[in-house]
Amino acid sequence: xxxxxxxxxxxxxxxxxxxxxxxxxxxxxxxxxxxxxxxxxxxxxxxxxxxxxxxxxxxxxxxxxxxxxxxxxxxxxxxxxxxxxxxxxxxxxxxxxxxxxxxxxxxxxxxxxxxxxxxxxxxxxxxxxxxxxxxxxxxxxxxxxxxxxxxxxxxxxxxxxxxxxxxxxxxxxxxxxxxxxxxxxxxxxxxxxxxxxxxxxxxxxxxxxxxxxxxxxxxxxxxxxxxxxxxxxxxxxxxxxxxxxxxxxxxxxxxxxxxxxxxxxxxxxxxxxxxxxxxxxxxxxxxxxxxxxxxxxxxxxxxxxxxxxxxxxxxxxxxxxxxxxxxxxxxxxxxxxxxxxxxxxxxxxxxxxxxxxxxxxxxxxx
Numbered sequence: 482x483x484x485x486x487x488x489x490x491x492x493x494x495x496x497x498x499x500x501x502x503x504x505x506x507x508x509x510x511x512x513x514x515x516x517x518x519x520x521x522x523x524x525x526x527x528x529x530x531x532x533x534x535x536x537x538x539x540x541x542x543x544x545x546x547x548x549x550x551x552x553x554x555x556x557x558x559x560x561x562x563x564x565x566x567x568x569x570x571x572x573x574x575x576x577x578x579x580x581x582x583x584x585x586x587x588x589x590x591x592x593x594x595x596x597x598x599x600x601x602x603x604x605x606x607x608x609x610x611x612x613x614x615x616x617x618x619x620x621x622x623x624x625x626x627x628x629x630x631x632x633x634x635x636x637x638x639x640x641x642x643x644x645x646x647x648x649x650x651x652x653x654x655x656x657x658x659x660x661x662x663x664x665x666x667x668x669x670x671x672x673x674x675x676x677x678x679x680x681x682x683x684x685x686x687x688x689x690x691x692x693x694x695x696x697x698x699x700x701x702x703x704x705x706x707x708x709x710x711x712x713x714x715x716x717x718x719x720x721x722x723x724x725x726x727x728x729x730x731x732x733x734x735x736x737x738x739x740x741x742x743x744x745x746x747x748x749x750x751x752x753x754x755x756x757x758x759x760x761x762x763x764x765x766x767x768x769x770x771x772x773x774x775x776x777x778x779x780x781x782x783x784x785x786x787x788x789x790x791x792x793x794x795x796x797x798x799x800x801x802x803x804x805x806x807x808x809x810x811x812x813x814x815x816x817x818x819x820x821x822x823x824x825x826x827x828x829x830x831x832x833x834x835x836x837x838x839x840x841x842x843x844x845x846x847x
Contacts, residue, residue, distance in 0.1 A: 489706040490561045503562070504550060510845075511549045511567040515590030523590055527686065527732055528664055531571045531586040532556075534621050538584060538661075538734045539575030543558065546573040548606055569624070577738050580746075583611035586621030589664060608648050615747045619663040619737060619815035622674045623664035623776055627783060644682040649676040657739045659743040662687040663730060665707055678846055679723045679740045679798065681733045684713045689723070721802035738797050743810040757791040759813040765789075779825035782807055785819060789813075795820070804840030805830055819847035 514530060521529050529537065535544055551568035569592055572585030583605040600638060601740045652658050655677065660674045662682035666689045674680060674689060681784040682689065687781035690711035698704050700840035709715070715722040718741035725735035745752045772780050787793040804827035809820055820842060823830035830841065 486560070490556070490781055493559050498830070500708050507552075507554075507562075507565055508549045511552065514567065514588055519590035528589075528623070530590060531588045531621060531623070532822065534663065534734070535571060535573075535575065535728065535752040537731065537739065538619065538621070539577055539582065540579065544573055544577035544584070545575070546571065547610070548572055549778075551606075562649075570607075572610075574610065574616075577617075577741060580741075581613070581614065581616045582619055583607055583616055585608075585622070587624035587670065588661070603649075603747055608645075608652060611652060611656050611658075612648075615656065615749075617659065617741050617744070617746065618652060618660070619659050619741075620674065621661045621663055622666050622670050623662075625665075625667045626668050640785060643804070645673065649673060652676075654748065656747050657741055659740055661730075661733045661737055662689055663733070664688075665693070666779035667691065668694050671711075675722055678744075679737070680723045681727050681736045682713050682717065682723050682728055683733055684726050684728060686730075688712050690714060697763075718801045721799060721839065722800045725802070728827045739808070743796065747833040754815040755812060757812055757815050759814075780830075781826075782822045782824050786811065786822065791815065791819075792821070798843065799839050801836075803833075804828075804838050805832055806836040806842040808839060819843060 488506070491503045493762070509520065512532070514532070520530055548568070548570075551570075551798055553564075553566045553568075554562060557563050561598060567588065569588050571588055572583075573831055575582055575584050591759045607620075608618065610616075628740045634839040637735060649658075658681075659679045660677040660681075662674055662680060664687060666674055666687070668691065671689045671691060685708070688707040688711040690707075692700075694705055694707060713723070713726040725736055727736055742755075743752060768785065768788055771785045783795065783797075786795050786807070786809075790813060792812075796809045797807065797810050807820070807822040807824055811818055811820055821840060823832075
């Protein structure tokens with residue numbers, strides 16, 4: 482980020498007011514992200530910046546940023562700040578429907594979301610917040626993760642921190658974890674994004690893979706574009722690695738909010754009961770006509786589910802994969818419930834390998 486060359490930084494012996502001004506100045510530089518040109522490029526690509534995403538994800542005005550001073554700084558011989566590059570990751574605490582959450586996301590306007598020459602990836606500070614306070618964790622992913630600049634400076638290739646892996650596993654056993662794949666994601670962030678209870682990606686905008694098309698072309702001589710290599714068709718419809726797809730970033734945010742509304746803050750809690758206004762004693766007459774007496778004929782299981790649950794609201798997960806089994810969340814008398822059913826219109830409801838994996842994954846989540 483451009484620095485005011487006439488500005489003198491705090492040094493020992495100066496008043497503490499100067500140090501406070503310095504911190505405020507660095508925070509202002511961090512909010513400029515990669516600069517106007519890169520922000521404009523992000524918008525021209527139809528994508529929000531990470532700060533815009535967080536503001537749209539959480540309740541208005543609820544986001545409290547942490548770690549805004551994380552970054553790479555350069556000083557002159559007199560100890561004055563001459564350059565500052567933010568850490569490439571924005572994180573903090575916010576609220577969704579008045580409920581506290583920990584949230585963080587990659588800043589693609591800075592080195593493609595890489596932590597560049599910051600020694601420790603800033604996302605490693607967000608996960609402990611979630612565990613410490615016992616609140617859901619949301620990650621908005623768009624980045625490559627690895628930093629060749631850091632390798633060059635250290636003289637060797639870096640490897641993902643083991644701390645991220647074991648803490649990620651610990652989080653899955655203690656708090657709800659949701660991930661929004663907002664753009665192209667490669668390397669370690671691709672693995673971290675999938676270490677979630679719920680993942681959603683944006684059609685035509687999001688891709689996720691270990692390495693991108695240039696590496697694939699060099700390694701095996703096959704030319705694929707990003708969408709064919711790791712787009713929604715691949716991972717939502719074919720591999721089942723990603724739960725849901727969304728038409729836009731706004732829809733992805735709404736799906737994450739909807740998913741979290743069914744879950745408690747931790748595995749030691751019970752999901753809060755919600756007043757739905759749907760009387761539990763109602764008896765819809767349509768239920769008598771859905772399942773035909775002839776067992777050789779199929780029926781619409783989703784219609785049946787929506788007639789039973791509160792207000793017909795059913796949050797389905799992995800609809801486009803393992804189609805013989807239906808999984809999702811709903812409410813009965815305001816209480817959160819997980820629902821598993823068979824779809825007789827998909828291979829007669831017979832459970833194949835994909836459906837079995839889908840079934841087991843959802844049972845484990847519940």
